[in-house]
Amino acid sequence: MDVVAGLLNGPRAHGAFLLRSSLTPPWSLRIQDEAPLTLVAVVRGEAWVIPDGSDPVPLCQGDVAILRGPDPYTFADDPATPPQVVIHPGQRCTTPDGEHLAEMRELGVRTWGNSPQGATVLVTGTYQVLSEICRPLLDALPVLLVLPGESWDTPLIPLLASEVGKDDPGQEAVLDRLLDLLLIAVLRTWFARPDVRAPAWYQAHSDPVVGGALRLLHDNPAHPWTVAELAAATHVSRAALARRFTDTVGQPPMAYLTAWRLALAADLLRPGTSISEVAAQVGYGSSFALCTAFKRVRGISPREHRARAGLPQAPVAATRPWPRQPA
Secondary structure (H helix, E strand, C coil), rough: CCHHHHHHCCCCCCEEEEEEEEECHHHHHHHHCCCCCEEEEEEEEEEEECCCCCCCCEEECCEEEEECCCCCEEEEEECCCCCEEEEEHEEEEEECCCCCCCEEEEECCEEEECCCCCEEEEEEECCCCCCCCCHHHHHHHCCCCEEEEHCCCCHHHHHHHHHHHHCCCCHHHHHHHHHHHHHHHHHHHHCCCCCCCCHHHHHHHHCCCHHHHHHHHCCCCCCCHHHHHHHHCCCCCHHHHHHHHHHHHCCCCCHHHHHHHHHHHHHHCCCCCCCCHHHHHCCCCCCCHHHHHHHHHHHHCHHHHHEEEEEEECCCCCCCCCCCCCC
């Protein structure tokens, strides 16, 4: 797995919220659902996206906007149109005064709006929860990213718009995967633009030495890697790899491996999985070793992380304090 695939695997939809909106002016939707990541594609017509505290940005057919939460924003036919709908966490909708919504109504399967034949059709995909391993991806994104439709050619937008309105068996899984495909396609096109400074981890995949080392770390994070072993595998000296890796990625190889392992561990701390099981999967010899590294790097214990994430606690297997494992 290359580093790009590894990090883009993070925002993988599981039961993502998807909606097709059919709208005729005047319309204005105030979004304050606090979702960490939202993708909006303009299937037909025009719209404006207005992030709080920023200038309005026009959108045309084929454009895709990606918004990084949790800050609120507004979609409207015109920046001057006052909000008619407020979308709260859990996709609860009200008027700006908190009353029952009258202007908008259901228009079919996953379809909503004020007109069945709206001049503007939007498809919205909202990631309700994101994986820990995609934090570098989120950090690399602006609050609002707009990819103009004229800058790329993709069949994914009309395909997703068509599939959103279907209610066939397994449709939720189909929509999740289509949303993932569209998001990854947008991000790859965005990072390849000459006017965009791609993050270090993205640029590193094209380096024959650093990209190879990253691929090894992502493919087998549980292996007891050393800089010397990585250097031998990439056919350079230990010093050369350490210098080149740090210059390209922004941190030494072992620090990167530690962060990657702990991000994977944070995602694996799920109901029914003990801390010792997670430790074995990410390269620590015991739950004690994982807890020590987790606390040192993240400032909280795995149990505290599980509690903050609202996950049931799993018992820690009986262990003794083994000698500290390599990071």
